[in-house]
Each structure stands twice: as C-alpha cells, then as structure tokens.
Amino acid sequence: MSSKDLILGRIRAALGDTAAPDVPRTYRRAGTQCADVERLVDRLVDYKAVVHRGSDVAGIVASLEPGRLVVPPGLDPAWLPPGMATVEDEHDADAVLTAATVAIAETGTIVLDGSPDQGRRVISLLPDLHICVVRPDQVVAAVPDAIARLDPRRPLTWISGPSATSDIELNRVEGVHGPRRLHVILTER
C-alpha cells in the first residue's frame, strides 16, 4: 500500500460520515466597499513606506537618487528618468523600479504578480530600495477585492511596508532581509 493510500484510508476511517457545514460568508465581501486611496496612503505610511503622489514618475524616481537601478523588461519607459542607466543583474542593483498589480487600502499592501512590468520575483527582493508605481484604478478596498482580481496561478508577492521583524521582544523593527526602503508612487491617472 502506498503512503498516499494509507493516509487517505486513515482519513476516511477517522471521518466516518462527518458532514461539511455551510460556510457563513457574512463578512464584507468583494465589491461591497469603495476603494479609498487616502486610506491606502495612511496605512502605507503607518508601516514605514514612503508615499509620493503625482504623475511625473520619472521626476520622482530621479529625486530619490536610486543609484544602480534594475527594472523589469516591460516597464513603462516613460517612468525612467532621461539618461538614467539601468543594470542588468539584480545582484548589482541598489534599487528596483516596478509597477504593481493591486494595492489594498485597508491593509496598506501592494501585490506584484510577475507581469512584464513587475518582473521576476527576485528583482524586487535583492535591492535595498524598492520603488513601486501604483495607478488609482489598481487600488481596492480590502483583501477580498484583491483576491477577486488576482490570478493565483501567477507567482504573487504581497508587500506591506519594508522588510520587518517582530522577533525581538515582539516589537516591530524595519529592515531585515528584504528591501529596507519601500517607496510607493501613487499616480493620478
């Protein structure tokens, strides 16, 4: 008997004729609330992300003096400051500039899904500064709205503020292995 058959047999023996209960979904479901960009800003800032607002993405990026910048292959070229060179290898980068797929106002979360303007997961992981551009139509109210928009078959990275830990006396400290600085540029259109 394979271990699979053994385990499944044990489970069936354990369950007997246990019936599955109905799941009450009386919580706030997708589509029941309006997305609130101001709340997103508030929550991002609360978790030590820096928020910039405006449509001159390239100008904001330039003002951050990102150093050696890595970008995903499908990034909007207009977001790059004129004349700014990029590096090919994320291991050599000080900063990364990406788009996002969804941003969740209630939790201050941005989600990347590996689309061409967001790139492979590793490029937004190794550099110390992550600059992420979010469009207003990408902002949703809460977690259920994000789940409804995302494709689970894509590799997803949910990011809420810079890398942090609560492992020392259960106090949150920013800056461990992931990017220590997270800047979010909220565009106006």
Add this chain to the structure above:
Amino acid sequence: MSTFLGMPTTAPRGVGHLRGDESFPDAARKALGNEQLRRNLAHATTTIRGKSGAVIAELPDWQELRSAGSALKAATMARLPELLERLEENVTAAGGVVHWAADATEANRIVTGLVEATGHRRVIKVKSMATQEIGLNEALEAAGIAPVETDLAELIVQLGHDKPSHILVPAIHRNRTEIRDIFLREMPGVDPALTDDPATLAAAARRYLRETFLSTKVAVSGANFAVAETGTLAVLESEGNGRMCLTLPDTLITVMGIEKVVPTWRDLEVFLQLLPRASTGERMNPYTSMWTGVTPGDGPQEFHLVLLDNGRTAVLADEVGRQALHCIRCSACLNVCPVYERTGGHAYGSVYPGPIGAVLSPQLTGVADNASLPYASSLCGACFDACPVKIDIPSILVHLRNEAPHPRTERIAMAAAAYTMDHPALYARAQHAAKLSRHARRLPRPLNGWTASRDLPQPPPETFRDWWAGR
C-alpha cells in the same frame, strides 16, 4: 506487531519533538524560578496583546470572519481526502511533485533523499512548525547536510543551541541583551561593538545570512495554506528570508501538514485577514509569497510538496478534539494565556506550546505520552476568545482530561467524593468533618500545593443547610 492498515495512527516515538522529558508541573517549576524569563515573557505578551487588540478592533466584521474561518476549516476536514487529491493534481499539473509521508520518519527520509539527489550539502530553511515537529534538522545533519535557519528568531535559537519556545517568535524567551550576547558569541564575523538595539541586531542577521542566501541551491519551507482548487501554496512572513528561500534556490521542498489545505482560492480572503491580525498584530504581515508549482524563468525550477500525517489522522478521529487541526498557527492563544505567560513554551515539552499545544500535542502522540498537558490550564477561557478560528480549547482540554490516565490515589479520592456527594446524609456528615481542618496551616500531599502559598479559609460554625434548617 501487526497494524491494521488504514487506521488513524499517532506520531511515532523516538523521532521529532512532540514529547517532553518531564511533566509540565516539573518543567514549569524550573521556568517559574527564572525571573528574567518571566519578565521577558510578560513584556512580550503584553506588547503583542495590545497590538493585536488594536488592529482587530479596526475591523467591523472580525466576528463574522472568525465564524467563516471556523466553518471553512470544519468543511475542509470533512472533505479532506478529496481536497488533498485535488491539491496533488493541481500541483502536479503546474510542474511540482507531491509526496505523501505517513509519519515523521518517512517525511525525514523523503526530504533527505530529495536533498541528496541535488548533490548539495546545505539547505536554507524558512521557519516551519512541521519540520520542527518531525525533527528534520537532526535528520539532515545525520545525513551530513547542514540546515541553516533563516528566520531571525530561529537563527537566535539555532545559534544559542536553544529550543524554540513560541510558535511565532521562537526566541520570545530572550530579550535584546541576551540576543546580542548570543550573536557576539556565535555569529562568525560579527562586529564586536554590536549593540542591543533591535534594528542593529536585525542588520547583523541581514549581513550574516546574505551570502548564504545567494549561494545555497536548496530550500526547505513549510506552508501556511495550500489551495486545493489551484495548487497554490502560501507562506506568510515578515523579514524577507521567506522570499529569499522561496525564490533564490534551484530546488524548493515544502513540508506541510495535511490539515493546511483550503478548498478554494477565495477562501484565502478569510484567512489572510484573520492570521496577521491575530498573530503579529499587524493589518498585514510584510511579505506573503504565493506560488503554484513551477514558474518558468522565475524562482525554483524544481518543486516538491511533502504532505505529512504524523498523527493528524488520529486527531481527526476524535470528534471533540479534531478542531485542534483547525489551528492556523497564529499563536494568539499563547499570547493571552496566563499559564504560558508565566511558564514560557519550553515547559510544554513539545514544539507546540501554550493552549493549542496542550490540546494538539497529546492528541498527536496519544494522551498517555503527554498526560500532564491537558491539565496545564486553569480553564480560564482566554484562548477560546482569542482564537481567530474559534477553536474551543477549554472544551477539548476537559475532554482530554477525561481520556488521560489518572493517578490511582486521585481515582480513589474522586470516586469517594462523588459517592459522598451523591448521598446527602453522607455529604452533610462530611461537611461537619471539614470543620476539623480549622486549625490546619499546612495540608498533606497532594493538597500541600494549596497551603504552600495560601491560607485555608476558616470553616464556618454552621453550614448553610444547617442555618436554613434552623430558620
């Protein structure tokens, strides 16, 4: 010895970390004597209770989410065979390989074999309760493979040659000064001027592990959730060490208890709201990674998922106790438990400490192997209120006490007391006999625990029923 195949079976002895060396009261007595430990625990649990309470209060539908989470878990258990097969199908279709491990020994053998097949001798690990439960690190080391824990707290525990004492924050028993001392003593290349500032300590861990992350080709993780419908796995973390392990290596091996499956993608909308707020007291943890099998050109190109039983089916067989399998490992019950706050996690012996450990460990091992744990609670009920999936821990404790082996003298005393109380005349006589204890300052065993730190009340001149009869 013959085993009837297919019967739910408890976790085997001699492997893993589900059984302690001594009883809870004995271990607790030692922990209670450690003033530093008690201060560290009181500080940490008070901090987290405050944070968690504040972010839970922000949600108008917290109770509705708890109800949904509770029902989702119960529904999952009822359909477990079908959901696990569905998960296997979808992980396989997405390029992963699924393995089934009936117990810790088999899981360790599978993982060790997979690592050996890569030819590499070092693995990086994301914090995982399942791999601690089965003693995977010891199994890997025995095979000449070096496991490197990358979670900050796990690193503190590993460098300190210590044991984890909390589900979420395994080094909760250490304060910042102790952590600095461990780093100074054990971390190669550490700055000798290291201070105990938490940010500085975190930065030291970042520097220490960066080269290891970049050069290690195999990672081992656990999983918080696995979606049957899509084959998607999810790991919630804070530091980015999880992202490192889940994206940098060539090979990823994930070990997951069979109870971690959820039916649909949409179900995560419930658990992703419950877990961070109950656990670290955050609206959302800094990083959550989700992956489905293998993504060409992005992340590990070889993915193995090991589905672990190791006693879970024995838990499932108990109609009252099975809800312990609903646990999403948030550790809220530890943080609110007045017993845990004073004894810490080591006293529980198992990798699962606190209230959930007191109901889960004895069921995974069989209650005879952890007979003191169901009694490691005053039944105050704070755990039940805090549980984001509404596990009725006090009721399971009472149920397990009924199953636990009882000391012979206690059995006799309890039977005698019950007999007396079922006979009102005997009972009235016993009430009068209680007056004889009027002058006792110290009682004999096992009642001396009371008089060690409390005085006995003076019995009244007459009982209530005497007074009533004389009215």
Add this chain to the structure above:
Amino acid sequence: MRIALFVTCLADTMFPAAAKATVTLLERLGHEVVFPPGQTCCGQMHINTGYQKDAFPLVRRHVRTFAPYDVIVAPSGSCVGSVRHQHAMVARNAGDLSLAARAEDVAGRTYELSELLVDVLGVEDVGASYPHRVTYHPTCHSLRMIRVGDKPLRLLRHVRGLELVELPAAEQCCGFGGTFALKNADTSAAMLGDKMRHVLETGAQMCTAGDASCLMHIGGGLSRLGSDVRTVHLAEILAASEAS
C-alpha cells in the same frame, strides 16, 4: 417570584455567608426563596479533572433536584457555567439522551446571581449600602463562560457609599482553576501573586467577585501575605443595607 437556590457545595460548606446573603437579598426584593434539599454538588470538579463517569450521578442528582423549579439561582458563575455548558455533555457522553435533554432544560432556567437580578428581575439598584472602597475581580467563568459582562459592575455602581476602584489586568485569571491549583500549584501561585499585586495596587479595602472559589484563593493568598484586604462575595455587598 419563587426562586430555587442552588447554593453550591463550596458556599454551603465553607462560605455560607454568601448563600445567606443571596437569600436575604432576594427576600428583601420581595421574592420567595426555596432550598431544594436533595442538592449537593454540580460535579464541576469531577468534570474538569477528567472524571465524567464519577460526575454522572451528580449531574443526574442535580437535574432531578432542580427540575421542578422555574427559576434557579446560584451565587457562582463557575457552577452555573458547569450546569449550562457541561451537564448535558456529561449525560450525552454517558449515553443518557433523556437526561441530556432535561439537563439542557434545567440549564435554561439557571442563572448566576447578577444575571438573575439584572436580566430576569430587571433591577440594578437593589437598595444596598456598603461604605467601603471595593475592587471587583471578574472571574473567568463569569466573564468568558457565561458572559455576565458588566452586570456585576452595574449592580455595584448603585450601592450606597461604595467606592468602586478599577482592578488592573482584571480579566486575567487569578490562578485558581479548581484542581489546577493543586496539580500546577507553582504556576497557580505565580498567577495568584500577580492578581494580589493588582488588588493591592488599587488601595481597596475589599476585593469582591461572583465566585466563592476564586475569592477563597485570592483571600487565602492575601491572608498568607498578612494583608488586611479582605475578600467578600458580591451577594454579601448587595445584601448589606443601612439597617444591617
């Protein structure tokens, strides 16, 4: 209203003042109190220590004794909790479904004192007078098992002359837990130590609660410390009047 008193074995034997006060209070409010004589113990200690089989005859006795009464009161959140949340379970586990049904029926008519006063009798000002500085410890089973909420506090706030002081970390267990105090005596004592520290911090003269068991524990500890802070059952405060 005719009210049956479920005295609880602990109040009957060790703390009759709490039980007498319950009678005094309810009679002062114009109700008839009866004492069903066959009652002994609800079996909670047996159930919570893992002796459901031994508890079964006690559950049966309790249900039989109280079945004839429409309203039952106990000066204990913990014993009411056992009646409400454990009795039917013990009967079911013993295979006696008829007893389980009757136990549920009795449980539905059983109230903890503050519940009876506020919810059933609709009274918060019971006409009491108690000129002392008092702190209130919400016992775990009152708070989390039967959820009396702020009913005891609402009653206390109406007591003439009583100065109510808030207990820090009030919702933390005092460490009693029945046989927990014996089986895990060291942990229990550590919990008690913190509870007493908080009680003493309030500067109260009295610590009150709705359970004689927890008060016995806290009071025993305070006595050992040599503190002159006393413990007093909620019923005794509510029964006290200017005349007494």
